[in-house]
Amino acid sequence: MTETPPPVQKPHKPPTRTGGGLIRSSAIFSGLTLISRFMGLARDLVITARLGASATIAADAYFTALAFPNLFRRIFAEGAFAAAFVPTYSRKLAAKGDGGGEAEADRFAADALALVAVATTALTIAFQLGMPWLMYVINPGFADEPEKFKLAIVLTQITMPYLACMAIAALFSGMLTARGRFIVYGAYPTVLNLVMLSAVLPQHDPVQAAYAASVAVIVAGIGQAALCWWGVWKSGARIRLVRPRLTPDMKALVKLAIPAAIANSATQVNLFISGILASHVAGMRVWMNVADRLYQLPMSLVGVAIGVALLPRLSQALQTEDHDDAQGAMDQGVVFALALSLPAGAALMALPFWLIDGLFTRGAFTQADAAATGALLFHYGWGVPAFVLLRILQPAFFARQDTRTPMRLSLISVGVNIALGIGLFFAMGPAGIAAATSAAAWITVVQMALTLARRDTWRPSAQAWSKIARVAVSSLTLGLVLALANQYRALIEAPLAATGYAKEIAVLGLCLAGALAYPALLFAFGGVTPAEAKAVLRRRRSDPKPTVEDIS
Numbered sequence: 001m002t003e004t005p006p007p008v009q010k011p012h013k014p015p016t017r018t019g020g021g022l023i024r025s026s027a028i029f030s031g032l033t034l035i036s037r038f039m040g041l042a043r044d045l046v047i048t049a050r051l052g053a054s055a056t057i058a059a060d061a062y063f064t065a066l067a068f069p070n071l072f073r074r075i076f077a078e079g080a081f082a083a084a085f086v087p088t089y090s091r092k093l094a095a096k097g098d099g100g101g102e103a104e105a106d107r108f109a110a111d112a113l114a115l116v117a118v119a120t121t122a123l124t125i126a127f128q129l130g131m132p133w134l135m136y137v138i139n140p141g142f143a144d145e146p147e148k149f150k151l152a153i154v155l156t157q158i159t160m161p162y163l164a165c166m167a168i169a170a171l172f173s174g175m176l177t178a179r180g181r182f183i184v185y186g187a188y189p190t191v192l193n194l195v196m197l198s199a200v201l202p203q204h205d206p207v208q209a210a211y212a213a214s215v216a217v218i219v220a221g222i223g224q225a226a227l228c229w230w231g232v233w234k235s236g237a238r239i240r241l242v243r244p245r246l247t248p249d250m251k252a253l254v255k256l257a258i259p260a261a262i263a264n265s266a267t268q269v270n271l272f273i274s275g276i277l278a279s280h281v282a283g284m285r286v287w288m289n290v291a292d293r294l295y296q297l298p299m300s301l302v303g304v305a306i307g308v309a310l311l312p313r314l315s316q317a318l319q320t321e322d323h324d325d326a327q328g329a330m331d332q333g334v335v336f337a338l339a340l341s342l343p344a345g346a347a348l349m350a351l352p353f354w355l356i357d358g359l360f361t362r363g364a365f366t367q368a369d370a371a372a373t374g375a376l377l378f379h380y381g382w383g384v385p386a387f388v389l390l391r392i393l394q395p396a397f398f399a400r401q402d403t404r405t406p407m408r409l410s411l412i413s414v415g416v417n418i419a420l421g422i423g424l425f426f427a428m429g430p431a432g433i434a435a436a437t438s439a440a441a442w443i444t445v446v447q448m449a450l451t452l453a454r455r456d457t458w459r460p461s462a463q464a465w466s467k468i469a470r471v472a473v474s475s476l477t478l479g480l481v482l483a484l485a486n487q488y489r490a491l492i493e494a495p496l497a498a499t500g501y502a503k504e505i506a507v508l509g510l511c512l513a514g515a516l517a518y519p520a521l522l523f524a525f526g527g528v529t530p531a532e533a534k535a536v537l538r539r540r541r542s543d544p545k546p547t548v549e550d551i552s
Contacts, residue, residue, distance in 0.1 A: 037297050039193035044293050045360060046200050050209040052364025057148035058206035059364075060285040064139055064275075065214050067289070071272050072123070073166040076548065084256035085112060085171065087399055088249070090178040105178075106238050112253060113171050115336060120167040128157045141279030153206065158214040165221030172228035184231030188224045190441035195220035206364070259403035262410055270417040270440055272435040277425050284430055289371040290360055291434070295380040298388060302550040326399075331464040333392045339527060341353040341388040341470045343518050346479030348381030351486050351510070358507030364428055383438025386445045393448040397457055413444040470527035477517050477525075485510055519533030 051059040092105040127134065131153050135142065138156075142149040169188065176184055199216035201210035232239065278284035348355070353374030361370045395407050417440035424432025453459040460468065485492065489506070496502035522528045 004423040022412065036187070036189040036193065039190055040506075041194045041293060041359070043196050043200075044290065045362075046197060047209070047213060048290060048360055048365040049202060049363030051206045051286075052366075052369075057145065057151060058210040060139075060142070060279075060283065061148055061155055061286045062150040062210040062213060063289045064142075064279075065159045065210075066150045066217065067272075067275060067285075068127075068138060068156050069159050069162045069166075069217075071269075072163050073170075083422075084253050084398075084403065086174045086178055087401060088253065088256075089175060093178055102236070106240075108177055108249055109171065109237065110239050110242045111245055111247055111250050113239060114242050115250055116167045116171055118162065118244045120164040124160045124164050128160050131157050131160075138276065139279035139280075139285075140276065141281070151210070155210060155214045159217045162217050162221040165218070165225045169221075169225045170230045172225070172232045175232050175434075176228070176235060181231060181235050184228060188227045189229075191227060192217070192220040195223065195406070201205045207226070237389060255401050256401060259407040264406040266316045268435045269414050270421075273414075273418055273421055273524075274437060277421060277433055278430070281430055283369060286365075287369060287376055287430065290356065290373045291376040291380055291546065294355060294377060295348060295384055295387070298341045298384050309392070327458060327461070328394060330392075330458045332463055334389070334460060335464055335471065337388045337392045337465045338385060338468055339371045339522065342471055342475035343478050343514075345381045345384035345476045347482055347514060348384065349378055350479050350482035351507070352377040354486055354489055354503075354507055355508075358503040361503075373428060375429075379431055379434035379438055383434075383441050386438065386441035389445045390441060390448070393445065393452065396452055397448075400457070406448070409444050409447045409451070412447065413440045416440045416443055467527060470525045471522065472517065474521040474525045474527050477521055479516060481517070482510070482514055 047062070048059070051062060080196070085408055089108060090104055092108055135149060135153050135156070139149075139152060142152055173184075173188070174535055195215055195357050196216040199212040199219075200209050203212050229239075274288065275285065355369055356373045356377060357367060357370040360373070361367050394406050397403065417436050420436035421433055424436050426432070428435065449459075493502040495508045496505050499505060519528075523530060
């Protein structure tokens with residue numbers, strides 16, 4: 001008798017995750033980022049009070065020193081590297097069981113660590129040696145003020161090693177996100193804020209405060225890299241120090257990272273170009289940094305948080321050919337991003353001067369500085385949803401290892417920003433720079449969305465469009481209410497005059513009232529239902545219970 005063969009076992013397919021998993025992961029990261037951002041706000045309040053803006057040479061020089069390494073950190077370390085490294089590392093981690101996947105992923109990470117450490121260290125040294133000449137490109141307007149020019153060179157040379165520290169931290173952070181560990185990744189920026197606050201608070205001379213803050217950047221960078229390494233070790237990864245090798249995996253990583261670097265550079269290069277124009281206006285470097293602190297908040301809380309959680313999820317969904325999960329993840333990511341970025345943009349447009357005046361006007365930072373910063377903030381405000389959406393749409397390309405399309409679209413964005421920035425700067429003054437940056441971001445978002453739709457990769461479902469429309473109405477309503485409150489600022493602040501902190505209490509109270517009112521508007525217009533909110537916050541039975549590593 002012929003023996004009946006055993007039934008063929010179908011490969012196990014992981015269960016499709018619902019929106020709660022993505023949004024909960026993003027919420028963990030966003031909550032920790034919120035803490036870090038508030039600490040960063042406290043840091044900038046102290047620094048602007050000590051250094052001032054248009055009245056001293058120290059402020060422009062220091063913010064140049066902070067901006068230059070941050071430019072390359074955001075493009076290469078956190079942008080391109082994450083886009084190229086995380087999908088590959090995630091696939092290797094999930095490739096096979098019994099520890100085989102982890103061992104292969106660890107070898108890949110060790111080679112990547114060696115490569116990125118050597119590359120960023122070489123880049124740092126080259127920039128430090130060439131800084132006296134590079135400063136003519138970075139800040140041509142400083143050349144008319146020799147003392148400011150020399151100080152900017154020295155401070156930037158001091159802060160440049162921060163790039164290498166952040167490149168190492170970015171690698172470890174990518175490993176943590178691929179392993180579903182978001183807490184250390186969300187918490188490590190607080191190290192920078194704590195170290196810089198402790199360095200700047202005792203200083204009273206603007207130039208000495210600028211030196212102290214610049215040295216603190218390096219100390220904090222070392223601490224941040226060490227904290228991320230500890231988080232990776234606690235997660236179970238074992239990374240050895242190896243010599244740099246151009247293995248096939250490393251060649252593929254570089255091949256992906258270079259277009260990704262250009263793709264991620266659009267917003268940062270646009271800001272860099274804005275900084276070149278800003279160097280011709282005393283204090284504008286500081287105005288841009290202060291405005292950046294507020295409009296970057298939703299981008300960090302929402303865009304980066306969702307992007308961090310979305311990229312590994314899309315990579316795994318594509319690995320298992322779970323196209324429904326990929327579609328659902330993108331829909332949830334876009335709706336969630338707009339639900340938080342649209343009201344943020346509306347608030348920045350409704351209260352630009354009040355926000356800056358209430359938070360920053362003190363010490364050497366004057367009301368004239370606040371007015372100039374508020375004009376910038378208004379135009380950055382309508383660009384906030386675009387800045388966030390860029391972070392959500394890019395993973396749809398990166399998860400498919402397509403870094404060239406975002407690169408091409410980003411180059412178009414940079415060209416548009418250069419043309420608009422120069423034209424609007426002469427037509428509108430400093431505010432034209434912010435308007436050009438926001439316009440360029442929206443053009444890139446439209447191009448990305450149309451490209452994804454044309455390729456039939458992703459287009460919003462009918463339900464997603466309905467949610468987006470309801471979120472837009474809720475945000476518009478909030479913006480109109482805040483704009484009305486802005487018209488009656490004097491009446492709102494009058495009862496608080498006796499406290500001596502009328503503007504501070506009023507603006508913080510208004511922000512809190514808006515934050516409490518917006519969820520009610522969302523529920524009223526149907527942007528989010530109470531049932532959906534509960535589903536996000538409630539841990540499903542299928543979700544794994546938190547372990548020690550989950551809270552490392």
